[in-house]
Amino acid sequence: MNEAEFIAALRTLPLHPGAEGLHDDTATLAIGGETLILTHDAIAEGVHYRPGTDPFDIAWKLVAVNLSDLAAKGATPLGVLIGAVLVEGAERFVEGLRAILTEYAVPLLGGDTISVSPATFGCTAIGRAGAAVPRRDGGRAGDALWVTGTIGAAMLGFEAGDGAAYLRPRPRLAEGRALAPHVHAMMDVSDGLLLDASRLAEASGCTAEIARAALPVAPGADPLRAATWGDDYELLFAAPADFAPPVAATRIGTLTDERAVPLLLDGAAPDFPLGYQHR
Numbered sequence: 372m373n374e375a376e377f378i379a380a381l382r383t384l385p386l387h388p389g390a391e392g393l394h395d396d397t398a399t400l401a402i403g404g405e406t407l408i409l410t411h412d413a414i415a416e417g418v419h420y421r422p423g424t425d426p427f428d429i430a431w432k433l434v435a436v437n438l439s440d441l442a443a444k445g446a447t448p449l450g451v452l453i454g455a456v457l458v459e460g461a462e463r464f465v466e467g468l469r470a471i472l473t474e475y476a477v478p479l480l481g482g483d484t485i486s487v488s489p490a491t492f493g494c495t496a497i498g499r500a501g502a503a504v505p506r507r508d509g510g511r512a513g514d515a516l517w518v519t520g521t522i523g524a525a526m527l528g529f530e531a532g533d534g535a536a537y538l539r540p541r542p543r544l545a546e547g548r549a550l551a552p553h554v555h556a557m558m559d560v561s562d563g564l565l566l567d568a569s570r571l572a573e574a575s576g577c578t579a580e581i582a583r584a585a586l587p588v589a590p591g592a593d594p595l596r597a598a599t600w601g602d603d604y605e606l607l608f609a610a611p612a613d614f615a616p617p618v619a620a621t622r623i624g625t626l627t628d629e630r631a632v633p634l635l636l637d638g639a640a641p642d643f644p645l646g647y648q649h650r
């Protein structure tokens with residue numbers, strides 16, 4: 372069973388309406404007059420970071436990847452719960468948590484601590500959404516497809532021996548809040564721009580038609596590797612063709628109703644893996 376098959380099996384369980392059929396990055400919980408956004412992501416030694424990584428960086432990345440999912444909903448973080456492992460140098464984990472929680476003004480709600488090797492850390496992040504909560508499936512034919520920042524910096528950082536873009540991603544919370552009221556669909560780029568764009572397009576019943584030359588690739592990165600490696604934590608969004616984003620972003624293509632395949636790169640369906648998938 373691979374990741375997609377496993378999630379498909381989970382869909383047969385009783386699902387909360389706010390789970391969006393497990394087709395989105397987060398759950399949406401309307402309570403009273405508020406809309407809460409809930410998300411959980413885990414990171415593991417050997418899969419998401421190398422053995423020997425400073426626990427400070429593990430803590431930063433753990434929280435950052437979860438805040439990134441809140442950013443895609445335009446949400447403001449309310450707090451996090453941390454599933455921690457008592458690794459060697461755990462005091463550095465606490466310092467890393469202190470750094471990112473201070474940087475983004477996010478208080479700690481709680482968590483749990485165990486001892487296990489190799490280590491896997493979990494984080495549940497809870498945010499408060501604004502009036503508009505962009506989903507993956509809201510894109511429409513004719514929308515322009517945009518991505519914030521650049522892609523491939525994390526890949527370069529990883530290859531250069533764990534540079535900052537790889538270890539200390541910066542969740543696009545301010546950008547997400549600025550974009551949320553205006554976009555038709557939005558998600559963060561965790562598994563590779565092409566794979567995530569194909570997911571947004573497929574959920575929206577469209578085809579993402581992307582121009583390779585338009586990809587905002589980090590200096591020195593090969594465009595196709597950058598667009599399929601992942602760990603970018605930029606925001607990918609679909610918006611009306613005449614929308615001018617209020618944040619630094621690059622137009623990479625268009626959503627169309629071609630629909631035979633979820634993604635066309637320079638007019639052709641790629642014959643290589645579009646991104647990172649857990650086996």
Ligand SMILES: Nc1ncnc2c1ncn2[C@@H]1O[C@H](COP(=O)(O)OP(=O)(O)OP(=O)(O)O)[C@@H](O)[C@H]1O
Binds near residue numbers: 392393394440562
């Ligand atoms: N073990 C699980 N139990 C319940 N729901 C799950 C489980 N694993 C994944 N899901 C749900 O499946 C959907 C897809 O999950 P996925 O992890 O791909 O989303 P994501 O968080 O955007 O991805 P990424 O981990 O790359 O950020 C989400 O709705 C998620 O809540």
Ligand SMILES: Cc1ncc(C[n+]2csc(CCOP(=O)(O)O)c2C)c(N)n1
Binds near residue numbers: 413417421562602647
């Ligand atoms: C040591 C090491 N090797 C490879 C990678 C690349 N990588 C692993 S998981 C993932 C996608 C996001 O994960 P998820 O989908 O679980 O949120 C990416 C891009 C890495 N980060 N560290």
Ligand SMILES: [Mg+2]
Binds near residue numbers: 559561
């Ligand atoms: Mg996500």
